[in-house]
Amino acid sequence: MKYIIIFITAFLTSVILISCSDINEDITKPELPGYHEKGINNPISDVFHGKIIRDNNWSMKNCAQCHAGDYSGGVVQASCLTCHTQPNGPEACNTCHGDFADPSRIAPPRALNESIDKNYPGVGAHVSHLYNNKIGADISCSNCHIVPSGLYSEGHLGDDNKAEINFGALAIAQGVSPNYNFQNNTCSDTYCHGNFVFYRDSSNSPWIYTAPTMRGNNFLVKWNQFDPSGSQAQCGSCHGIPPLGHQPYTITECANCHTGIVDNLGNISDRSKHINGVINVFGN
Ligand code: HEC
Numbered sequence: 001m002k003y004i005i006i007f008i009t010a011f012l013t014s015v016i017l018i019s020c021s022d023i024n025e026d027i028t029k030p031e032l033p034g035y036h037e038k039g040i041n042n043p044i045s046d047v048f049h050g051k052i053i054r055d056n057n058w059s060m061k062n063c064a065q066c067h068a069g070d071y072s073g074g075v076v077q078a079s080c081l082t083c084h085t086q087p088n089g090p091e092a093c094n095t096c097h098g099d100f101a102d103p104s105r106i107a108p109p110r111a112l113n114e115s116i117d118k119n120y121p122g123v124g125a126h127v128s129h130l131y132n133n134k135i136g137a138d139i140s141c142s143n144c145h146i147v148p149s150g151l152y153s154e155g156h157l158g159d160d161n162k163a164e165i166n167f168g169a170l171a172i173a174q175g176v177s178p179n180y181n182f183q184n185n186t187c188s189d190t191y192c193h194g195n196f197v198f199y200r201d202s203s204n205s206p207w208i209y210t211a212p213t214m215r216g217n218n219f220l221v222k223w224n225q226f227d228p229s230g231s232q233a234q235c236g237s238c239h240g241i242p243p244l245g246h247q248p249y250t251i252t253e254c255a256n257c258h259t260g261i262v263d264n265l266g267n268i269s270d271r272s273k274h275i276n277g278v279i280n281v282f283g284n
């Protein structure tokens, strides 16, 4: 009953408001009186609508009751789409995480708590993996997460406000089983960081082997640790130069056989063929 009264009052207020004045879409506009507290449109207010949604475990189902299922205004004629202009409005994938101004960047930063600090686990090394990867093939979220098709897809909104880590794609190449440790934020046993083994017996080039197997270093990385030397992903961290079980060469010689992948200074020249799950040698 109480709800219905609030609802009717809110509805009437908004009808009066909307018929009397043009709504100014600017976020800094004076607050509207009515159903919500002052501050609903002010990102630094404690009652900013983003914070209300966060406190409601990120569900917008109750907002849709008044503002319409497609957020176009509904019975209260207050549209979310004036500000949330992307397809799917506030359900767009960069609304709550990623760059609010750039729909192509849906991974943190920013994190769910608004952090942009890469030492914070919610931000971590997303950028160097996804958007600024200089040494490896482009990777997608599906290497580390199950990607929801929509906001309310099963498994997306959990109750702990932490992402689930479910490794897939390249991270599990060769059938390996990586692990992410939520206590110390380390990542172990990923194919990408050198948990790989190639076998002389099944090789087209057994002569390049010095042992029955050629293997990477299975390097343990810390997701949210950065140092200027880049020691987490420098040459020699994921696999030796060259790897264990490979005939010895210097870094300037790799290009003789791994042509097009590295140049003769040892820089990755075609990152689409490095860390891509397959052997690339002799121009392949
Ligand atoms: C007047 C403009 C405006 C309107 C109208 C508006 N929003 Fe927002 N909304 C914003 C801005 C700006 C942000 C981002 C604030 C930030 O992160 O700095 C935001 C953030 C959000 C977030 C993310 C919260 C977070 O903390 O990450 C959600 C979810 C959201 N809005 C839902 C809605 C819904 C649902 C409606 C309609 C019922 C709505 N918004 C109407 C401007 C608006």
Ligand code: HEC
Pocket (backbone or CB within 6 Å): 006, 007, 010, 011, 013, 014, 023, 032, 033, 034, 035, 036, 040, 041, 049, 050, 052, 053, 060, 062, 063, 064, 065, 066, 067, 076, 078, 079, 082
């Ligand atoms: C009971 C109905 C009702 C519910 C539920 C409701 N709103 Fe509103 N909302 C209104 C009304 C009415 C207005 C018009 C201004 C006012 O009265 O405060 C409004 C205005 C807004 C505005 C300002 C829009 C603008 O153009 O400036 C935002 C943002 C907003 N609501 C967000 C939300 C969010 C987010 C939720 C869910 C957490 C939500 N509302 C749930 C009734 C509701």
Ligand code: HEC
Pocket (backbone or CB within 6 Å): 097, 106, 107, 108, 110, 111, 112, 113, 121, 122, 123, 124, 126, 129, 130, 139, 140, 141, 142, 143, 144, 145, 161, 162, 163, 165, 180, 182, 185, 223
């Ligand atoms: C290389 C692995 C990896 C990839 C690829 C990756 N993530 Fe993450 N993601 C993580 C890790 C690790 C965490 C932090 C988990 C923790 O400790 O809370 C995380 C956390 C998150 C969080 C929670 C942020 C917070 O505030 O706690 C979101 C949201 C997220 N990732 C979205 C994405 C999206 C979207 C993509 C693709 C565009 C993506 N991630 C790609 C590993 C990855």
Ligand code: HEC
Pocket (backbone or CB within 6 Å): 058, 059, 090, 091, 092, 093, 094, 095, 096, 097, 106, 112, 141, 145, 146, 147, 148, 149, 150, 151, 155, 156, 157, 158, 159, 160, 161, 162, 163, 164, 165
């Ligand atoms: C209303 C806010 C909101 C919107 C919109 C949103 N997400 Fe999320 N997303 C979250 C939250 C909260 C989490 C952490 C959930 C948890 O506790 O497990 C998350 C986590 C993720 C993760 C990490 C894996 C996981 O499920 O924990 C991925 C990937 C992701 N979102 C992708 C997307 C994609 C793709 C879209 C667009 C279809 C999207 N998100 C839209 C709030 C949102």
Ligand code: HEC
Pocket (backbone or CB within 6 Å): 135, 191, 192, 193, 194, 196, 216, 232, 233, 234, 235, 236, 237, 238, 239, 251, 254, 258, 261, 262, 266, 267, 268, 273, 274, 275, 276, 277, 278, 279, 280, 281
């Ligand atoms: C993040 C881990 C990682 C780092 C750092 C790394 N590599 Fe690799 N590298 C791999 C993996 C995994 C493979 C296995 C083959 C594949 O999937 O591409 C590989 C394969 C190679 C190959 C064989 C060609 C191929 O791609 O099949 C060469 C040559 C090579 N790396 C050179 C380098 C050089 C030079 C550096 C430093 C610039 C470097 N790697 C740094 C992970 C790494």
Ligand code: HEC
Pocket (backbone or CB within 6 Å): 198, 199, 200, 202, 203, 204, 205, 208, 214, 239, 240, 241, 242, 243, 246, 249, 250, 251, 252, 253, 254, 255, 256, 257, 258, 278, 279, 280, 281
């Ligand atoms: C004389 C040719 C030759 C040189 C020089 C050479 N490799 Fe290789 N390497 C090969 C061949 C052939 C294979 C593939 C083995 C197979 O097919 O089983 C291979 C395999 C590898 C692998 C594992 C499988 C793959 O392709 O990812 C890595 C990593 C690698 N080499 C790195 C290096 C690095 C780093 C250097 C330079 C220090 C180097 N190699 C120099 C011929 C060479």
